[in-house]
Amino acid sequence: MAPTIPNVLAATLPLAALAPTVVWAQPNSVQAARIADIGWVLYVGATAIFLIVTVLMLLAMFGPASLRRRLSRPALILGAGIAFPIVALTALLLYVLSPASLAARDAEPAAVRIEVTGELWWWRVRYLDASGALLFETANDIRIPVGHPVELLLKSDNVIHSFWVPELGGKLDMIPGRVNRMRVLASTPGAFRGHCAEYCGAQHARMRFDAVAVSPERFDAWLQAQRQPARAAGP
Ligand SMILES: [Cu+2]
Incomplete structure:
Protein backbone atom coordinates (compact mmCIF):
# COMPACT_ATOMS: atom_id res chain seq x y z
CA MET A 1 0.00 0.00 0.00
CA ARG A 105 -7.14 -19.70 32.95
CA ASP A 106 -7.56 -22.21 35.76
CA ALA A 107 -10.97 -23.84 35.41
CA GLU A 108 -9.87 -27.44 35.98
CA PRO A 109 -6.63 -29.39 36.40
CA ALA A 110 -4.68 -29.87 33.18
CA ALA A 111 -5.22 -33.19 31.38
CA VAL A 112 -1.98 -32.81 29.43
CA ARG A 113 1.28 -31.14 30.43
CA ILE A 114 3.78 -30.10 27.80
CA GLU A 115 7.14 -28.47 28.44
CA VAL A 116 8.20 -26.17 25.59
CA THR A 117 11.76 -24.84 25.56
CA GLY A 118 12.93 -22.07 23.25
CA GLU A 119 16.22 -23.09 21.63
CA LEU A 120 18.40 -21.22 19.12
CA TRP A 121 16.35 -21.33 16.89
CA TRP A 122 13.79 -24.07 17.29
CA TRP A 123 11.29 -25.41 19.81
CA ARG A 124 12.01 -28.40 22.04
CA VAL A 125 8.66 -29.98 22.98
CA ARG A 126 8.60 -32.50 25.84
CA TYR A 127 5.45 -34.36 26.80
CA LEU A 128 5.20 -35.09 30.52
CA ASP A 129 3.17 -37.62 32.48
CA ALA A 130 1.11 -36.76 35.57
CA SER A 131 4.19 -36.97 37.82
CA GLY A 132 6.21 -34.68 35.55
CA ALA A 133 8.38 -37.48 34.08
CA LEU A 134 9.33 -37.28 30.41
CA LEU A 135 7.23 -39.38 28.00
CA PHE A 136 8.89 -38.34 24.75
CA GLU A 137 10.29 -35.33 22.94
CA THR A 138 9.53 -33.67 19.59
CA ALA A 139 10.83 -30.63 17.72
CA ASN A 140 8.59 -27.82 16.45
CA ASP A 141 5.48 -30.02 16.76
CA ILE A 142 2.82 -29.50 19.42
CA ARG A 143 -0.34 -31.63 19.49
CA ILE A 144 -3.16 -31.08 21.92
CA PRO A 145 -6.55 -32.75 22.44
CA VAL A 146 -9.71 -30.73 21.74
CA GLY A 147 -11.87 -30.03 24.79
CA HIS A 148 -9.23 -30.93 27.39
CA PRO A 149 -7.23 -28.34 29.35
CA VAL A 150 -3.54 -28.34 28.46
CA GLU A 151 -0.81 -26.77 30.56
CA LEU A 152 2.22 -25.46 28.71
CA LEU A 153 5.40 -24.97 30.75
CA LEU A 154 7.41 -22.38 28.85
CA LYS A 155 11.18 -22.26 29.39
CA SER A 156 14.43 -21.09 27.84
CA ASP A 157 18.07 -21.68 28.68
CA ASN A 158 19.57 -19.15 26.28
CA VAL A 159 17.83 -15.84 25.48
CA ILE A 160 14.26 -14.58 25.91
CA HIS A 161 11.77 -16.01 23.42
CA SER A 162 8.01 -15.53 23.30
CA PHE A 163 5.56 -18.34 22.66
CA TRP A 164 2.61 -17.35 20.46
CA VAL A 165 -0.12 -19.26 18.66
CA PRO A 166 -2.65 -16.49 17.82
CA GLU A 167 -5.59 -18.90 17.44
CA LEU A 168 -4.94 -20.51 20.82
CA GLY A 169 -4.00 -17.65 23.13
CA GLY A 170 -1.87 -14.65 23.91
CA LYS A 171 1.90 -14.29 23.84
CA LEU A 172 3.92 -15.43 26.83
CA ASP A 173 7.64 -14.83 27.26
CA MET A 174 10.07 -17.71 27.81
CA ILE A 175 12.63 -16.33 30.23
CA PRO A 176 15.90 -18.09 31.14
CA GLY A 177 15.73 -19.38 34.73
CA ARG A 178 11.95 -19.19 34.95
CA VAL A 179 8.99 -21.41 34.08
CA ASN A 180 5.96 -19.52 32.74
CA ARG A 181 2.68 -21.39 32.60
CA MET A 182 0.03 -21.06 29.93
CA ARG A 183 -3.37 -22.79 29.84
CA VAL A 184 -5.00 -23.75 26.55
CA LEU A 185 -8.41 -25.34 26.00
CA ALA A 186 -8.85 -25.89 22.25
CA SER A 187 -12.43 -25.60 20.96
CA THR A 188 -12.31 -27.39 17.60
CA PRO A 189 -9.75 -29.44 15.65
CA GLY A 190 -7.37 -27.49 13.45
CA ALA A 191 -3.75 -26.84 12.53
CA PHE A 192 -2.22 -23.52 13.53
CA ARG A 193 1.05 -21.71 13.04
CA GLY A 194 3.07 -20.78 16.11
CA HIS A 195 5.68 -18.03 16.15
CA CYS A 196 8.44 -16.66 18.32
CA ALA A 197 7.17 -13.18 19.20
CA GLU A 198 10.36 -11.81 20.79
CA TYR A 199 13.41 -11.01 18.69
CA CYS A 200 15.97 -13.62 19.72
CA GLY A 201 18.77 -13.50 17.16
CA ALA A 202 19.69 -13.98 13.53
CA GLN A 203 17.19 -16.78 12.76
CA HIS A 204 14.32 -15.39 14.86
CA ALA A 205 11.99 -15.01 11.85
CA ARG A 206 12.33 -18.72 11.04
CA MET A 207 11.48 -19.83 14.56
CA ARG A 208 8.08 -21.28 13.82
CA PHE A 209 6.21 -24.38 14.86
CA ASP A 210 3.02 -26.30 14.21
CA ALA A 211 0.28 -26.52 16.83
CA VAL A 212 -2.35 -29.10 15.95
CA ALA A 213 -5.58 -29.63 17.90
CA VAL A 214 -7.03 -33.11 17.31
CA SER A 215 -9.85 -35.19 18.79
CA PRO A 216 -8.99 -36.88 22.12
CA GLU A 217 -9.05 -40.31 20.39
CA ARG A 218 -6.57 -39.23 17.74
CA PHE A 219 -4.46 -37.56 20.40
CA ASP A 220 -4.27 -40.77 22.46
CA ALA A 221 -3.37 -42.79 19.34
CA TRP A 222 -0.66 -40.26 18.50
CA LEU A 223 0.72 -40.42 22.07
CA GLN A 224 0.94 -44.22 21.84
CA ALA A 225 2.63 -44.08 18.43
CA GLN A 226 5.19 -41.52 19.63
CA ARG A 227 6.13 -43.69 22.60
CA GLN A 228 7.13 -46.63 20.39
CA PRO A 229 10.90 -47.09 19.96
CA ALA A 230 12.27 -45.55 16.76
CA ARG A 231 12.52 -47.99 13.87
CA ALA A 232 15.92 -48.56 12.30
CA ALA A 233 16.29 -47.07 8.83
CA GLY A 234 15.90 -49.58 5.99
CA PRO A 235 18.79 -50.60 3.72
CU1 LIG B 1 12.92 -16.85 19.61
Whole structure:
Protein backbone atom coordinates (compact mmCIF):
# COMPACT_ATOMS: atom_id res chain seq x y z
CA MET A 1 0.00 0.00 0.00
CA ALA A 2 1.48 3.37 -1.02
CA PRO A 3 1.98 5.74 1.93
CA THR A 4 -0.55 8.35 0.74
CA ILE A 5 -2.24 10.55 3.34
CA PRO A 6 -5.60 8.67 3.17
CA ASN A 7 -3.78 5.34 3.57
CA VAL A 8 -1.78 6.60 6.54
CA LEU A 9 -4.98 7.96 8.12
CA ALA A 10 -6.81 4.68 7.49
CA ALA A 11 -3.99 2.73 9.13
CA THR A 12 -3.86 4.93 12.21
CA LEU A 13 -7.56 5.52 12.88
CA PRO A 14 -9.16 3.11 15.38
CA LEU A 15 -11.78 2.19 12.76
CA ALA A 16 -9.12 0.48 10.66
CA ALA A 17 -8.51 -1.90 13.53
CA LEU A 18 -12.08 -3.20 13.35
CA ALA A 19 -11.17 -5.56 10.52
CA PRO A 20 -10.80 -8.79 12.54
CA THR A 21 -8.52 -10.53 10.04
CA VAL A 22 -5.99 -7.73 10.40
CA VAL A 23 -6.02 -7.56 14.18
CA TRP A 24 -6.39 -11.12 15.39
CA ALA A 25 -6.83 -14.61 14.07
CA GLN A 26 -10.07 -16.55 14.46
CA PRO A 27 -10.00 -17.72 18.09
CA ASN A 28 -9.96 -21.49 18.57
CA SER A 29 -9.65 -21.80 22.32
CA VAL A 30 -11.42 -20.53 25.42
CA GLN A 31 -8.42 -18.30 26.17
CA ALA A 32 -8.15 -16.86 22.64
CA ALA A 33 -11.92 -16.19 22.56
CA ARG A 34 -11.59 -14.24 25.80
CA ILE A 35 -8.74 -12.16 24.33
CA ALA A 36 -10.85 -11.50 21.20
CA ASP A 37 -13.79 -10.37 23.38
CA ILE A 38 -11.55 -7.98 25.31
CA GLY A 39 -10.10 -6.72 22.00
CA TRP A 40 -13.57 -5.96 20.61
CA VAL A 41 -14.64 -4.10 23.76
CA LEU A 42 -11.44 -2.02 23.69
CA TYR A 43 -11.61 -1.22 19.96
CA VAL A 44 -15.33 -0.41 19.92
CA GLY A 45 -14.99 1.67 23.11
CA ALA A 46 -11.89 3.50 21.85
CA THR A 47 -13.61 4.24 18.52
CA ALA A 48 -16.73 5.59 20.26
CA ILE A 49 -14.67 7.83 22.57
CA PHE A 50 -12.54 9.00 19.62
CA LEU A 51 -15.66 10.00 17.65
CA ILE A 52 -17.27 11.78 20.64
CA VAL A 53 -14.07 13.72 21.41
CA THR A 54 -13.69 14.67 17.72
CA VAL A 55 -17.28 15.97 17.52
CA LEU A 56 -16.89 17.94 20.78
CA MET A 57 -13.59 19.38 19.55
CA LEU A 58 -15.11 20.49 16.23
CA LEU A 59 -18.11 22.02 18.05
CA ALA A 60 -15.76 23.83 20.46
CA MET A 61 -13.84 25.25 17.48
CA PHE A 62 -16.56 25.98 14.92
CA GLY A 63 -19.91 25.71 16.75
CA PRO A 64 -22.25 28.56 17.64
CA ALA A 65 -20.97 30.98 20.29
CA SER A 66 -23.49 29.85 22.95
CA LEU A 67 -22.47 26.20 22.53
CA ARG A 68 -18.77 27.07 22.65
CA ARG A 69 -19.35 28.93 25.93
CA ARG A 70 -21.09 25.89 27.40
CA LEU A 71 -18.30 23.56 26.27
CA SER A 72 -15.69 25.71 28.00
CA ARG A 73 -17.32 25.46 31.45
CA PRO A 74 -14.93 24.15 34.16
CA ALA A 75 -17.48 21.53 35.26
CA LEU A 76 -17.49 19.92 31.81
CA ILE A 77 -13.71 20.00 31.55
CA LEU A 78 -13.33 18.42 35.01
CA GLY A 79 -16.06 15.86 34.32
CA ALA A 80 -15.08 14.80 30.79
CA GLY A 81 -11.35 15.39 31.20
CA ILE A 82 -10.70 13.82 34.61
CA ALA A 83 -13.74 12.02 36.06
CA PHE A 84 -14.74 10.20 32.86
CA PRO A 85 -11.25 8.77 32.12
CA ILE A 86 -10.96 7.56 35.75
CA VAL A 87 -14.35 5.82 35.59
CA ALA A 88 -13.79 4.39 32.08
CA LEU A 89 -10.27 3.08 32.80
CA THR A 90 -11.33 1.59 36.17
CA ALA A 91 -14.28 -0.17 34.50
CA LEU A 92 -11.99 -1.57 31.80
CA LEU A 93 -9.49 -2.77 34.42
CA LEU A 94 -12.23 -4.59 36.36
CA TYR A 95 -13.55 -6.09 33.11
CA VAL A 96 -10.13 -7.41 32.08
CA LEU A 97 -9.46 -8.81 35.57
CA SER A 98 -12.99 -10.14 35.99
CA PRO A 99 -13.56 -13.60 37.49
CA ALA A 100 -14.46 -14.93 34.04
CA SER A 101 -10.99 -14.21 32.70
CA LEU A 102 -9.37 -15.84 35.74
CA ALA A 103 -11.68 -18.86 35.46
CA ALA A 104 -10.72 -19.27 31.80
CA ARG A 105 -7.14 -19.70 32.95
CA ASP A 106 -7.56 -22.21 35.76
CA ALA A 107 -10.97 -23.84 35.41
CA GLU A 108 -9.87 -27.44 35.98
CA PRO A 109 -6.63 -29.39 36.40
CA ALA A 110 -4.68 -29.87 33.18
CA ALA A 111 -5.22 -33.19 31.38
CA VAL A 112 -1.98 -32.81 29.43
CA ARG A 113 1.28 -31.14 30.43
CA ILE A 114 3.78 -30.10 27.80
CA GLU A 115 7.14 -28.47 28.44
CA VAL A 116 8.20 -26.17 25.59
CA THR A 117 11.76 -24.84 25.56
CA GLY A 118 12.93 -22.07 23.25
CA GLU A 119 16.22 -23.09 21.63
CA LEU A 120 18.40 -21.22 19.12
CA TRP A 121 16.35 -21.33 16.89
CA TRP A 122 13.79 -24.07 17.29
CA TRP A 123 11.29 -25.41 19.81
CA ARG A 124 12.01 -28.40 22.04
CA VAL A 125 8.66 -29.98 22.98
CA ARG A 126 8.60 -32.50 25.84
CA TYR A 127 5.45 -34.36 26.80
CA LEU A 128 5.20 -35.09 30.52
CA ASP A 129 3.17 -37.62 32.48
CA ALA A 130 1.11 -36.76 35.57
CA SER A 131 4.19 -36.97 37.82
CA GLY A 132 6.21 -34.68 35.55
CA ALA A 133 8.38 -37.48 34.08
CA LEU A 134 9.33 -37.28 30.41
CA LEU A 135 7.23 -39.38 28.00
CA PHE A 136 8.89 -38.34 24.75
CA GLU A 137 10.29 -35.33 22.94
CA THR A 138 9.53 -33.67 19.59
CA ALA A 139 10.83 -30.63 17.72
CA ASN A 140 8.59 -27.82 16.45
CA ASP A 141 5.48 -30.02 16.76
CA ILE A 142 2.82 -29.50 19.42
CA ARG A 143 -0.34 -31.63 19.49
CA ILE A 144 -3.16 -31.08 21.92
CA PRO A 145 -6.55 -32.75 22.44
CA VAL A 146 -9.71 -30.73 21.74
CA GLY A 147 -11.87 -30.03 24.79
CA HIS A 148 -9.23 -30.93 27.39
CA PRO A 149 -7.23 -28.34 29.35
CA VAL A 150 -3.54 -28.34 28.46
CA GLU A 151 -0.81 -26.77 30.56
CA LEU A 152 2.22 -25.46 28.71
CA LEU A 153 5.40 -24.97 30.75
CA LEU A 154 7.41 -22.38 28.85
CA LYS A 155 11.18 -22.26 29.39
CA SER A 156 14.43 -21.09 27.84
CA ASP A 157 18.07 -21.68 28.68
CA ASN A 158 19.57 -19.15 26.28
CA VAL A 159 17.83 -15.84 25.48
CA ILE A 160 14.26 -14.58 25.91
CA HIS A 161 11.77 -16.01 23.42
CA SER A 162 8.01 -15.53 23.30
CA PHE A 163 5.56 -18.34 22.66
CA TRP A 164 2.61 -17.35 20.46
CA VAL A 165 -0.12 -19.26 18.66
CA PRO A 166 -2.65 -16.49 17.82
CA GLU A 167 -5.59 -18.90 17.44
CA LEU A 168 -4.94 -20.51 20.82
CA GLY A 169 -4.00 -17.65 23.13
CA GLY A 170 -1.87 -14.65 23.91
CA LYS A 171 1.90 -14.29 23.84
CA LEU A 172 3.92 -15.43 26.83
CA ASP A 173 7.64 -14.83 27.26
CA MET A 174 10.07 -17.71 27.81
CA ILE A 175 12.63 -16.33 30.23
CA PRO A 176 15.90 -18.09 31.14
CA GLY A 177 15.73 -19.38 34.73
CA ARG A 178 11.95 -19.19 34.95
CA VAL A 179 8.99 -21.41 34.08
CA ASN A 180 5.96 -19.52 32.74
CA ARG A 181 2.68 -21.39 32.60
CA MET A 182 0.03 -21.06 29.93
CA ARG A 183 -3.37 -22.79 29.84
CA VAL A 184 -5.00 -23.75 26.55
CA LEU A 185 -8.41 -25.34 26.00
CA ALA A 186 -8.85 -25.89 22.25
CA SER A 187 -12.43 -25.60 20.96
CA THR A 188 -12.31 -27.39 17.60
CA PRO A 189 -9.75 -29.44 15.65
CA GLY A 190 -7.37 -27.49 13.45
CA ALA A 191 -3.75 -26.84 12.53
CA PHE A 192 -2.22 -23.52 13.53
CA ARG A 193 1.05 -21.71 13.04
CA GLY A 194 3.07 -20.78 16.11
CA HIS A 195 5.68 -18.03 16.15
CA CYS A 196 8.44 -16.66 18.32
CA ALA A 197 7.17 -13.18 19.20
CA GLU A 198 10.36 -11.81 20.79
CA TYR A 199 13.41 -11.01 18.69
CA CYS A 200 15.97 -13.62 19.72
CA GLY A 201 18.77 -13.50 17.16
CA ALA A 202 19.69 -13.98 13.53
CA GLN A 203 17.19 -16.78 12.76
CA HIS A 204 14.32 -15.39 14.86
CA ALA A 205 11.99 -15.01 11.85
CA ARG A 206 12.33 -18.72 11.04
CA MET A 207 11.48 -19.83 14.56
CA ARG A 208 8.08 -21.28 13.82
CA PHE A 209 6.21 -24.38 14.86
CA ASP A 210 3.02 -26.30 14.21
CA ALA A 211 0.28 -26.52 16.83
CA VAL A 212 -2.35 -29.10 15.95
CA ALA A 213 -5.58 -29.63 17.90
CA VAL A 214 -7.03 -33.11 17.31
CA SER A 215 -9.85 -35.19 18.79
CA PRO A 216 -8.99 -36.88 22.12
CA GLU A 217 -9.05 -40.31 20.39
CA ARG A 218 -6.57 -39.23 17.74
CA PHE A 219 -4.46 -37.56 20.40
CA ASP A 220 -4.27 -40.77 22.46
CA ALA A 221 -3.37 -42.79 19.34
CA TRP A 222 -0.66 -40.26 18.50
CA LEU A 223 0.72 -40.42 22.07
CA GLN A 224 0.94 -44.22 21.84
CA ALA A 225 2.63 -44.08 18.43
CA GLN A 226 5.19 -41.52 19.63
CA ARG A 227 6.13 -43.69 22.60
CA GLN A 228 7.13 -46.63 20.39
CA PRO A 229 10.90 -47.09 19.96
CA ALA A 230 12.27 -45.55 16.76
CA ARG A 231 12.52 -47.99 13.87
CA ALA A 232 15.92 -48.56 12.30
CA ALA A 233 16.29 -47.07 8.83
CA GLY A 234 15.90 -49.58 5.99
CA PRO A 235 18.79 -50.60 3.72
CU1 LIG B 1 12.92 -16.85 19.61
